[in-house]
Amino acid sequence: MTSETNKTERYDPSAIEPKWQEHWAATRLDETPDDSDKPNYYFVTMFPYPSGDMHIGHWYAIAPSDCQARFIRMKGYNVLFPMGFDAFGINAENAAIDRGIHPAEWTEKNMAHWREQFRSLGASIDWRREVVTCYPEYYRWNQWMFLKFLEKGLAYRATAPVNWCPRDETVLANEQVINGRCERCDSLVEKKDLTQWFYKITEYADELLKFDGLDWPDRVRVMQQNWIGRSEGAEIEFPVDGHRDAVIRFFTTRPDTIYGATFMVLAPEHPLVATITTPAQKAAVQAYVAAAKNASEIERTSAERPKTGVETGAFATNVFSGQRIPIWIADYVLATYGTGAIMAVPAHDERDFAFAKQFGLAIKEVVSPDGDEHPVLEAAYTGDGRLVRSGPYSGTPTEVAKKAIASEATRTGIGKPTVTYRLRDWLISRQRYWGTPIPIVYCAKDGTVPVPEDQLPVVLPRDVQFTGRGGSPLAKIESFVNTTCPKCGGRAKRETDTMDTFVDSSWYMYRYPDPTYDTFFMNVEVAKKWLPVKRYTGGIEHAILHLMYARFVTKALRDMGYLWFGEPFLHLRNQGTIVFNNRKMSKSRGNVVAPDEYVARYGTDTLRLFMMFMGPWTEGNDWDAAGIEGTRRFLNRFWTVGLTKRAPEGARNADLDRMTQKTIQKVTEDLEAYHFNTAIAAMMELTTATLHAEGPSRDAAVDALVLLLAPFAPHVTEELWQRRGGTGSVHLQRWPAYDVAATREATVTVVVQVNGKVRDRIEVPAGTKEDVVRAAALRGQKVEQAVAGKAVDRIVFVPDRLINIVTER
């Protein structure tokens, strides 16, 4: 490099970055028109929950997404990249309890700060379209959807054993219980019987299993499919002895083993328990039921724990074997799965086997791997085989017997083939203040009455006391609770629970196109230009919760005629997790790294670039800033070459021209695949190459680099674009094109192997024929030595790549 360029102005991001941020805001660069001569492209990244400040984990989510949006924009699309705030939630309420600040105020303060941080990050967001879920203009549509779901039977109120977080003092959906603990605060979750509102997501279980036409990561699909947990089998009933009308209905995936059902087990919560328990067993059963109720989910579901249970004293008849079998209760049978009752087949189910051993119950082999009967089983045999001791079915293979026995049960009217899901309905009630009020009124005369649509929104009252104890704060506000019945006008009380905040985020992407539209949840005319979301990005931690709820709500709205598509997000990519101190970065757990220090020291562009260079985005990484110097040095070099004077006269440099073409190709393809790290590596190589070059080829390389780097480092590229004489913003330029023919090398290195080991390398013109390469290869001394006079057995030739000489051995 010349001494002249060495003395150029230093790269100072603190002088460049705020300047361009202001300029872009003033010129409304990031505002996306609804109509443009370019095709529309809707790109959404998950909106944040504005608690505290933006940390490195947020940058890792947002910066690469912004890079992607900018890239698509430069490729010639009119990209809508909006942002908003998932503003309801328990953190705001906890702040109110701890610091006496109103949740609304706390949230506003945070959002104001977040908007600043988004700007300092250089995110190209159209802020005119901001969506904030805690505003009545937004959440009224949560309420409206609730009423529509209610009309369609997709919302219902039921008493059920629900997950209760004792610390947050609210119920939780199944999806929000992680390993028996609260998703937010990690408290051990308890079971409680409560009357709550549910959304009937199970109605869509089968459709949610399908991902046809979606470009989603496999792991997310698999996670959702596991969560939904479809099992095929049969529901069959056995009569209870001495109770004329009592039958126990159970679900089984193994009807072929029915002759081996030697006892039955009910969940402690099963409604028949009280009815069928004999007087002699009453005390023991009641004690067991009480104990099961108090046990935490963790205790109950620990597979290590020995089986417990109590006899009810009652008996059922195994209709197939004709045997009289005892009925037990045990907590290894779950009230919430299947029918809450099982036929126990100890010979062919590990849990039933353990239970039978524990309590000395009969174990009867009915499936045999070899077709022979075995007097004693050491363990449950859960594989396939032929039936034994199974009356007319003996000798039948299990797969055949499954169907035969299920249809026999159907024929005799005691059962039918059934599909069961692990998925439970979505419990949306929360006993919290900072959420969407559920638009329901309870009237002594008319019962549960929905608030009429024209009275929406039911506004969340401002004036409220936070104590952190004693249930929903709304229940204590008399002016809110006491109302009149919409039907009879008499005195009535409002529902005081609010909605799960996942309701808010299940449809926000439909609000962005026109967030102020006040006659419908979305402005169809505008939304038609954008929906559905073409690309969606966000954290892998939402693989089940948010993404499944959004799919469900979309399908429900479609079936009500409000949407013209059934999947919200056509294309999905998830970033991995940023781990710090061996844990996910999280404000609520006090485990965060702030970006500010790095922005001050290295600049936004460097930090953005570093986040994308660390490793594959979809894999996540441990946070370690050690390498950030490298990305800054890269931008220093880029700055230096960017400021070199143009040299239009002079000879072209074919090697550099080819490298430029290859780099454009590489960066383009890598960005399509979200491989930010390797795209940056390629740009680093080209930048280094330009340092030693001059003339028009160098200028062309640098011109290309300014454009290629623009989505990654928007500020420094804008500055250099201007200084190099560009017109308009660099971010409005067309993405550089490449010519595949121009990326091809004139000469190639062909590897010469002898028996698969590399012995030599030869340079030949691309496309050289085998005989020429062979002759050149055999001429080499190294090859001659390796061959050592042995006869050549055969030669493997891969054009432009390698030639392998195989000798006799």
Added chain:
RNA sequence: GCCCGAGUGGCGAAGUUGGUAGACGCGUCGGCUUUAGGAGCCGGUGAGGGAAACCUCGUGUGGGUUCGAGUCCCACCUCGGGCACCA
């Protein structure tokens, strides 16, 4: 226990249909430049051997397929994620 994913230098990582393992970056070593500090530039850097040309070994472990395996197959180990007494 079941279902995914991953194990590559001191570190973060690259690696098309099987075809030059370790691109790019950090760190480190050497050199140049600078009054100094910082920064910058050039070069080396998987391990072992050799004065050198080169040679041998090397992608979690053990087998296998192949002219050729980080890549494919089988078994196992470790880590990460999801599910879990789900009948």
